[in-house]
Amino acid sequence: MSDEEQSGWQLTESDPGVFTELLKTLGVPLIVDDLYSLDSETLATLKPIHALIFLFKWVATGDSDTGPGSSSGAYDPEFPGFFAHQVVNNACATLAVLNGIGNIPSLPTGSQLQELLSFTTGMDPQTRGLVVTSADWLREAHNSLSPPSAISLEGLNLPRKTEEAYHFVVYLPYMGAVYELDGLKPHAVRHGGFSEQGEGWLKTAREVIEARINTYPMGSLEFSLLALRDDPLPSLQTQIQKAQQAGNKAVEHDLLAALANENSKRERWAFENSLRRHNHVGLIHGLLTSLAKSGKLSQAEAKAKEAMKKRIEQRRARGGDMDEDD
Amino acid sequence: MPVSFDRASTLLAFKAGRAFRQDATTTVTADPAKGAILLSNGEDGLLHFMWKNRDTDIPEEDLIVFPTDATFTKVAQSPGRMYVLKFSSSDQRHFFWMQDASSARDEEFARNVNSILEDPENPLQWGSSEPAAEASSSTSAPSTSAPDAPANPTTTPAAGGFQATPEQLEALQNLIRAGGSQTQGGLGGAAGVAPDMSLIDILTPATLTPLFTNHPELVPALFPYLPSDLPLTPSAEVLERIVHSPQFRASVASFDQALRTGLLGGFVQQLGLPEEAGLGIGPFLRAIQQQADRENRESGARMDTD
Numbered sequence: 351m352s353d354e355e356q357s358g359w360q361l362t363e364s365d366p367g368v369f370t371e372l373l374k375t376l377g378v379p380l381i382v383d384d385l386y387s388l389d390s391e392t393l394a395t396l397k398p399i400h401a402l403i404f405l406f407k408w409v410a411t412g413d414s415d416t417g418p419g420s421s422s423g424a425y426d427p428e429f430p431g432f433f434a435h436q437v438v439n440n441a442c443a444t445l446a447v448l449n450g451i452g453n454i455p456s457l458p459t460g461s462q463l464q465e466l467l468s469f470t471t472g473m474d475p476q477t478r479g480l481v482v483t484s485a486d487w488l489r490e491a492h493n494s495l496s497p498p499s500a501i502s503l504e505g506l507n508l509p510r511k512t513e514e515a516y517h518f519v520v521y522l523p524y525m526g527a528v529y530e531l532d533g534l535k536p537h538a539v540r541h542g543g544f545s546e547q548g549e550g551w552l553k554t555a556r557e558v559i560e561a562r563i564n565t566y567p568m569g570s571l572e573f574s575l576l577a578l579r580d581d582p583l584p585s586l587q588t589q590i591q592k593a594q595q596a597g598n599k600a601v602e603h604d605l606l607a608a609l610a611n612e613n614s615k616r617e618r619w620a621f622e623n624s625l626r627r628h629n630h631v632g633l634i635h636g637l638l639t640s641l642a643k644s645g646k647l648s649q650a651e652a653k654a655k656e657a658m659k660k661r662i663e664q665r666r667a668r669g670g671d672m673d674e675d676d
Numbered sequence: 677m678p679v680s681f682d683r684a685s686t687l688l689a690f691k692a693g694r695a696f697r698q699d700a701t702t703t704v705t706a707d708p709a710k711g712a713i714l715l716s717n718g719e720d721g722l723l724h725f726m727w728k729n730r731d732t733d734i735p736e737e738d739l740i741v742f743p744t745d746a747t748f749t750k751v752a753q754s755p756g757r758m759y760v761l762k763f764s765s766s767d768q769r770h771f772f773w774m775q776d777a778s779s780a781r782d783e784e785f786a787r788n789v790n791s792i793l794e795d796p797e798n799p800l801q802w803g804s805s806e807p808a809a810e811a812s813s814s815t816s817a818p819s820t821s822a823p824d825a826p827a828n829p830t831t832t833p834a835a836g837g838f839q840a841t842p843e844q845l846e847a848l849q850n851l852i853r854a855g856g857s858q859t860q861g862g863l864g865g866a867a868g869v870a871p872d873m874s875l876i877d878i879l880t881p882a883t884l885t886p887l888f889t890n891h892p893e894l895v896p897a898l899f900p901y902l903p904s905d906l907p908l909t910p911s912a913e914v915l916e917r918i919v920h921s922p923q924f925r926a927s928v929a930s931f932d933q934a935l936r937t938g939l940l941g942g943f944v945q946q947l948g949l950p951e952e953a954g955l956g957i958g959p960f961l962r963a964i965q966q967q968a969d970r971e972n973r974e975s976g977a978r979m980d981t982d
Contacts, residue, residue: 364767385753386760389703392753407767516767574767611752617907624903625918630927633901635947637879637919638961640887640894642968647878651961654877660721667720 359440359489360496363626364405364516366576367619368495369447375491377460378451381582385575388556390549399579401450401522402555404562406573422541422561423530429538431524432467435479436533444492446518448482449531450578453524462487479533495626521559523551528558582612686716687792688800690785694727694737695758695771704751704758706773711736713772715792723796725761727772739770741793743880744920748789750782757782764922794920795881873957875932876925884919888912935960 362368369382382403383396393399432452436442451457452467459467466485470478482488520531523544528551530539544554563571586609593602641647692713697704710730718724718740725746727737745765751758757774759782774782784802791798888895892912899910908914918924934940940954944963947953953963 386751387697387703387753395753405767572767574769620907621917622921622923624905624907625921625923627905628903628923630901630924631931631947633898633918633924634875634879634928634931635964636898636901637884637887638964639968639971640891640898641878641883642961642965643894643972644887644891646883646887647961647965647968650878650880650883651873653883654873654875657721657877658871658873664720664722 358493359438359483360493361440362443362492362496364443364518364574364576365622367622368626369403369443369576370619371495371623372444372447372491373451375460375494376447376451376463377458378463379458379581380451380454380578381580382447383577383579385577388552388559388575390552393549393552393556393577396577396579399552399577400454401520401578402552402559403446403450403576403578404519404521404559404573405446405516405576406519406571407516422558423539425535425537426529426540427537429524429529429540431529431538432470433475433478433531433538434470434482434533435475436518437476437479438483441483441489441492442516442518442533444488445479445482445533446520446531447578449520449533450522453522453529453531475533475537495623521555523555528554530558583609586612686714687796688715688785688788689713690781691730691775692727692759692772693775695773697771704754704771706756706758710775712775713789715789715796717796723792725793737770743795743882744793744922744925746793748786748793750786759786795885797882871936871957875928875935875957878961879919879928881916881920885916888915932957 366382366384373380373382380400385392385396385402433449434445434452436445451459451463462485466482466488470481473481517532517534521541522529522531527543528541530541532539541554541558544551559575563573586605590602590605590609593605638647641650689712691711693707693709693711695704695706712728712730714724714726714728714735716724716726720740723741723743725737725739725741726735728735739761741763742765746761746763748759748761751760751771757779759772759774761770761772763769774785776782776785788800788802791800889912895912895915898915902910902914902918906914935954935957938955940960941951942954944954944960945951949960949963949967953960
């Protein structure tokens with residue numbers, strides 16, 4: 351059995367809806383959004399952004415520990431903020447979130463998180479990682495968005511398995527400098543100061559991230575970027591009220607569209623999260639029963655056999671071990 | 677060697693270029709090459725999402741897509757006509773930009789791409805249908821303004837009823853892991869016997885959608901099996917969304933794998949099935965058919981309406 355199974359931390363999807371739900375459980379009024387671009391206009395629409403989460407998988411072989419990109423910036427063993435090492439693999443998404451929110455000044459949080467943060471103040475990153483990952487309530491919050499253990503049988507699922515190779519790094523501003531918090535590195539990495547003018551810390555962060563991406567050979571890197579940002583709903587509502595009072599129809603219209611977008615995204619997240627938490631075996635049984643009752647099961651079975659036959663022939667034609675096995 | 681596409685049937689094709697971001701910047705930049713996106717049913721019986729260079733006529737990208745695994749959506753953050761093909765089973769992303777002279781049909785192509793990605797048998801829909809009035813906004817989602825009040829169905833299935841004991845699970849997991857290297861055979865001991873079918877191919881949207889439409893009387897019986905915290909009121913439409921979801925598909929895949937071990941005897945009894953139903957997919961389906969026949973008979977042949 352691997353460490354992960356013993357640790358009781360389950361693998362979770364790195365999806366904005368999952369992160370946002372976790373933040374809600376932690377009592378933090380922030381959300382996470384997918385970021386498809388680091389250009390200033392995109393970033394401006396998401397402001398204020400408190401941290402960027404860079405998650406990547408380095409698909410090339412080599413010394414993955416020190417990999418390229420680690421040359422920029424300098425270790426800061428004196429980093430006074432919150433930095434926890436990634437001591438449990440499956441916990442990396444939650445640890446990344448903590449490394450982010452642990453360094454946002456005067457952020458309201460739930461009491462359990464607040465206790466945990468203050469309890470670990472002054473600890474070295476390794477101890478902090480251990481303390482954090484041994485918090486039952488945090489593990490439960492993290493696990494609550496993976497399928498219930500009944501028949502989930504994680505680890506069977508090849509696509510999911512690959513997710514374990516994902517690595518999370520947080521970039522954020524801290525006391526006038528951009529820091530990189532990578533739970534697999536011994537210390538926080540300081541990337542130099544930034545100007546509060548214009549784009550502020552995001553300009554420096556973009557340069558650092560882009561430089562890092564460039565050190566990987568073309569095509570050897572799969573990555574996603576996520577933005578940890580203020581929940582835009584309250585401010586949207588205030589702005590809409592203001593626009594209404596000012597009678598500014600055009601602005602109001604745009605704001606209402608943005609609000610509708612945001613709401614439909616939340617609705618989708620809530621829907622997906624409820625499916626993530628659910629054990630679908632009952633439904634599977636029910637659906638098969640309905641097919642059987644309507645006399646359609648044997649037909650579906652014949653189709654499924656046909657599909658499988660084709661797939662096997664296909665695999666053979668390609669020389670046996672094309673896709674699934676490696 | 678380019679594959680021959682003669683026998684592959686093209687389902688949909690339109691002009692589009694590629695866009696990349698892994699280059700010198702994280703910004704997604706459009707590649708000027710003229711191209712086309714083609715979706716086709718390959719000779720292999722699988723759905724192919726291809727990108728072909730229109731100058732050289734060579735397909736430079738050929739992705740095999742499993743039903744419901746991918747979506748094709750507009751990149752809201754980009755001012756241009758940029759779309760992203762996103763996979764739910766991995767973090768793979770492929771960017772494209774529409775190259776048709778007019779942008780009028782962008783959403784229409786995207787809608788049809790998604791329809792095929794959900795189920796290659798879905799019929800294409802051309803021409804602007806009713807929601808065209810809102811086509812100007814980039815939200816192509818069938819935005820059901822969901823009632824905020826979470827619907828709490830009164831009957832929640834005893835989720836506990838499906839729990840395997842931790843011991844059963846552990847035994848199962850160990851066995852599966854032990855045979856894992858063989859992947860296809862499930863249990864290594866089964867001498868590499870390939871499975872003859874998968875539940876994933878049975879519980880497809882293509883099979884289930886007609887069921888929901890043609891047998892509305894069977895639909896409410898499924899509601900108790902839906903998540904109790906679902907933010908929508910259960911309905912045939914909601915069921916459809918669920919059977920399309922990667923989360924449901926992943927559950928089906930896991931359960932399929934578990935069944936293949938042949939070790940679910942104790943577990944299936946909790947579903948009211950005889951122990952032998954846990955011996956594999958074939959026995960499981962046979963037992964369900966028998967259970968269904970019995971229930972049909974008991975309910976007095978009220979079912980023979982069609």
